[in-house]
Amino acid sequence: MLKLLGQRLVLGILTLILVSALIFAVTEWLPGDIATNILGQQATPENVAAIRAELGLDRPPYERYVEWLRGAVDGDFGTSLANKRPVADVIGPRLWNTLFLAAYAALIAVPLSVFLGILAAIYRNSIYDRLVNISTLAAISMPEFFIGYILILFLAVQFRWFPAIATFKPEQTFTQHLYATFLPMLTLVLVVIAHMMRMTRTSVLTVMASPYIEMALLKGLSKARIVVRHALPNAMAPIINVIALNLAYLIVGVVVVEAVFTYNGLGRLMVDAVSKRDVPVVQACGLIFAVVFIGLNLIADVLSILSNPRLRHPR
Amino acid sequence: MNQWDELQRAVTNGRVSRREFMRRAAALGVATSIASGVLAKAGFAQTPVKGGHLRVGIAGGSTTDSLDIRTYTDTTMINISTSIYDGLVEVDAKNQIQPELFETLEPSDDATEWVCNVRKGITFSNGKTLDADDVIYSINLHRGDSTSGAAGPMRPIKDVVKMDTHQVKIALEAPDADLPYVLSDYHVLVVPKDFTDWSNPIGTGGYKLENFEPGVRAILTNRGGYWKEGRCNLESAELSVINDDAARMQALLAGEVDVTHRVVVPLVDQIEAAGNFELVQAAAGYHFIMPMMCDKAPYDNPDVRLALKYSMNREKLVQMLFGKFARRGNDHPIPESDPYHNNELPQREYDPEKAAFHANKAGLGPKDVILSASDAAFNGAIDMSVLFQATAAAAGINVTVRREPADGFWENVWLKAPFMTSYWGGRPAATQMLAVAYQSSAPWNDTHWKVEAFDKLLADAKATTDQAKRKTYIWEMQRMLHEQGGALIPLFKDWLDVHDVKVKGHTPHGMFDLCNSRIVQKAWIEA
Numbered sequence: 001m002l003k004l005l006g007q008r009l010v011l012g013i014l015t016l017i018l019v020s021a022l023i024f025a026v027t028e029w030l031p032g033d034i035a036t037n038i039l040g041q042q043a044t045p046e047n048v049a050a051i052r053a054e055l056g057l058d059r060p061p062y063e064r065y066v067e068w069l070r071g072a073v074d075g076d077f078g079t080s081l082a083n084k085r086p087v088a089d090v091i092g093p094r095l096w097n098t099l100f101l102a103a104y105a106a107l108i109a110v111p112l113s114v115f116l117g118i119l120a121a122i123y124r125n126s127i128y129d130r131l132v133n134i135s136t137l138a139a140i141s142m143p144e145f146f147i148g149y150i151l152i153l154f155l156a157v158q159f160r161w162f163p164a165i166a167t168f169k170p171e172q173t174f175t176q177h178l179y180a181t182f183l184p185m186l187t188l189v190l191v192v193i194a195h196m197m198r199m200t201r202t203s204v205l206t207v208m209a210s211p212y213i214e215m216a217l218l219k220g221l222s223k224a225r226i227v228v229r230h231a232l233p234n235a236m237a238p239i240i241n242v243i244a245l246n247l248a249y250l251i252v253g254v255v256v257v258e259a260v261f262t263y264n265g266l267g268r269l270m271v272d273a274v275s276k277r278d279v280p281v282v283q284a285c286g287l288i289f290a291v292v293f294i295g296l297n298l299i300a301d302v303l304s305i306l307s308n309p310r311l312r313h314p315r
Numbered sequence: 316m317n318q319w320d321e322l323q324r325a326v327t328n329g330r331v332s333r334r335e336f337m338r339r340a341a342a343l344g345v346a347t348s349i350a351s352g353v354l355a356k357a358g359f360a361q362t363p364v365k366g367g368h369l370r371v372g373i374a375g376g377s378t379t380d381s382l383d384i385r386t387y388t389d390t391t392m393i394n395i396s397t398s399i400y401d402g403l404v405e406v407d408a409k410n411q412i413q414p415e416l417f418e419t420l421e422p423s424d425d426a427t428e429w430v431c432n433v434r435k436g437i438t439f440s441n442g443k444t445l446d447a448d449d450v451i452y453s454i455n456l457h458r459g460d461s462t463s464g465a466a467g468p469m470r471p472i473k474d475v476v477k478m479d480t481h482q483v484k485i486a487l488e489a490p491d492a493d494l495p496y497v498l499s500d501y502h503v504l505v506v507p508k509d510f511t512d513w514s515n516p517i518g519t520g521g522y523k524l525e526n527f528e529p530g531v532r533a534i535l536t537n538r539g540g541y542w543k544e545g546r547c548n549l550e551s552a553e554l555s556v557i558n559d560d561a562a563r564m565q566a567l568l569a570g571e572v573d574v575t576h577r578v579v580v581p582l583v584d585q586i587e588a589a590g591n592f593e594l595v596q597a598a599a600g601y602h603f604i605m606p607m608m609c610d611k612a613p614y615d616n617p618d619v620r621l622a623l624k625y626s627m628n629r630e631k632l633v634q635m636l637f638g639k640f641a642r643r644g645n646d647h648p649i650p651e652s653d654p655y656h657n658n659e660l661p662q663r664e665y666d667p668e669k670a671a672f673h674a675n676k677a678g679l680g681p682k683d684v685i686l687s688a689s690d691a692a693f694n695g696a697i698d699m700s701v702l703f704q705a706t707a708a709a710a711g712i713n714v715t716v717r718r719e720p721a722d723g724f725w726e727n728v729w730l731k732a733p734f735m736t737s738y739w740g741g742r743p744a745a746t747q748m749l750a751v752a753y754q755s756s757a758p759w760n761d762t763h764w765k766v767e768a769f770d771k772l773l774a775d776a777k778a779t780t781d782q783a784k785r786k787t788y789i790w791e792m793q794r795m796l797h798e799q800g801g802a803l804i805p806l807f808k809d810w811l812d813v814h815d816v817k818v819k820g821h822t823p824h825g826m827f828d829l830c831n832s833r834i835v836q837k838a839w840i841e842a
Contacts, residue, residue: 047460080379082378082381083380083529084381090378093528094378149561152562152565153565160570164566164571165557167532169532259558259562260561261562262556262557262558262566264528264530268378269378272377272378272379272530273379276377278379
């Protein structure tokens with residue numbers, strides 16, 4: 001099993017290096033020269049050359065790539081071109097905001113969707129099953145900004161229960177943070193819940209069709225006990241994978257929700273940086289997103305290996 | 316009929332003065348707050364109240380914002396800086412120059428040298444007293460090889476010389492009677508001599524920057540004792556960056572901000588229905604433009620330019636995009652709000668017959684007109700282009716709309732495509748607008764309008780301080796552009812702000828929205 005885990009780890013790191021090279025290359029190819037962008041109207045050839053030398057853009061790309069990667073490993077992403085602050089300082093608070101919102105949404109969405117999915121499997125084809133399927137599917141079918149605006153319209157503007165802009169303020173207490181970010185959290189929960197719920201239901205039901213479950217049924221065990229004790233452990237692997245995918249989405253894919261609620265997360269930072277050609281910030285954001293995505297998938301792999309006795313104790 | 320009703324009617328009709336009204340209202344036992352409410356409705360300015368906290372939901376902010384005044388390009392940073400710093404001159408709501416840190420500006424007879432007196436008794440937030448050296452340093456920040464956004468307009472300044480501790484002389488390369496307007500540029504703010512630490516601003520403004528997170532928010536607190544009377548009344552203000560149009564409007568409706576701007580026209584009804592908000596609409600110089608390059612085929616033929624100008628249904632466009640919050644353009648860039656607006660030119664109407672006539676005269680082919688369009692130019696540019704395509708087709712003119720990617724639009728399409736969608740922000744002086752985009756030598760001459768007679772008129776207009784002559788020249792330039800120019804200017808868009816009724820002092824301004832970006836300086840909150 002250790003060999004299997006080791007393989008996964010090495011693969012993960014290789015992917016990460018590949019992705020980092022890709023990020024670097026793509027930002028190199030972005031249309032619009034950084035130097036001319038910084039200079040604007042003042043972009044005389046001499047000024048452009050001077051800026052390029054100052055930023056080290058006159059050196060070959062592979063040299064700069066290696067240097068950048070070495071810095072990134074140490075947590076040094078360079079300096080923002082736009083406001084001359086260290087990239088780590090620019091990104092730090094934004095990353096925290098993003099992780100906070102993702103964790104908030106995940107802590108509610110994951111248990112809820114697994115629970116709803118198991119219930120749906122137990123009461124298969126009941127009114128409850130149909131209802132929960134239809135409502136979660138309806139939620140996932142709407143674009144996230146639309147869900148966001150609907151929630152704002154009713155919960156913020158009409159009833160004024162929650163704030164419409166989820167701006168983080170340092171002077172807020174933790175509870176105020178939770179309150180301020182309630183609507184974006186709810187939006188994200190509605191977006192991710194269907195996927196996980198339905199995967200839980202399906203994989204539990206697949207296992208339920210196997211002979212040993214029939215045996216348990218004939219033994220006279222209750223339906224709930226069969227599902228939770230006998231079916232669920234064997235159904236975990238695909239559920240874990242789907243959860244990992246959704247967690248990754250909660251961190252890397254929420255830029256639209258951030259825009260709707262004026263939430264200052266990493267996604268909006270990256271969009272700002274792309275439009276201003278602030279390449280070091282773009283690269284750092286890209287790399288963080290890649291680490292999150294690959295890391296979560298790696299964890300999901302490890303967990304599904306651990307949850308599978310055949311992989312845990314290979315002969 | 317009681318006396319109070321009669322008194323109210325009298326003041327509304329202007330039969331009773333403000334002072335007299337307050338005296339008689341007090342004699343009748345009417346509460347002062349009620350009496351001043353009546354005065355406000357009657358159009359009398361109320362006395363600003365000190366104190367209070369103003370929350371502004373503001374667009375045009377980015378995480379890449381820097382506090383260096385030379386890098387400013389958008390509203391958020393400009394509004395922050397006008398609270399911390401003062402300029403040399405201020406443009407008032409009627410587009411006239413008012414003194415600020417320059418108390419007086421006197422041109423020589425030929426307008427090539429200006430002697431300016433620096434206001435005395437002004438102190439910076441670090442305690443230093445303002446003098447001529449600070450002003451010279453601040454002007455020079457934008458001169459020469461500066462990367463300042465004001466470097467272009469400031470280029471004609473040949474030299475700034477100290478005459479006295481509180482007097483400077485500005486020498487120009489060429490005469491310019493509108494120099495004060497050049498100095499009103501929002502980048503040109505006064506800092507102490509040798510100041511370089513932009514992240515810790517030192518200015519003469521009424522507020523200090525308590526907290527600043529680029530692209531997120533800024534908190535300003537009153538530092539007390541501001542020199543302008545009736546300004547900087549708030550105890551504190553918070554500017555929250557909300558770039559998303561819908562989110563900004565929702566924040567207002569949900570009561571989370573007191574003031575916001577760039578109101579989305581389709582939401583106006585909803586805002587008015589809520590009942591506790593007031594819109595602030597200002598006619599201004601911001602306009603859409605479809606520049607045709609006068610030296611590129613087929614637009615080098617004046618008949619083609621006229622044909623396309625007649626093909627635009629401006630009335631429908633205004634109605635479709637902005638309702639009553641925009642005005643038709645007349646193919647020259649000087650807005651109604653400008654004192655030099657030529658109001659005798661006939662309004663260009665949609666006329667398919669004339670358009671067809673000119674197109675046929677020029678022998679315009681079906682594949683000749685290609686319009687490069689993108690919503691990067693302004694929201695609705697694609698809609699406008701498609702409408703234009705339809706109204707031109709009615710005149711038998713075939714327009715191909717080429718959609719350009721928004722990313723890199725300004726680098727790759729503007730000043731390169733011969734016919735495109737674009738916009739211009741207004742300029743405080745008519746001569747500036749004409750110089751920045753229509754002078755032969757202007758780098759941003761996006762219509763390639765290179766006409767000697769026009770350049771001559773512009774130079775003459777800048778050189779004379781005789782108002783009647785200036786008017787003749789500027790009116791003639793507008794006529795030339797209207798009749799022959801390459802600028803198809805379909806509409807001027809009004810600034811549209813909105814505030815909670817408790818916010819006072821937030822009034823229309825012909826330059827920029829939010830009181831010409833001085834909302835924190837001018838607004839106050841009714842107790």
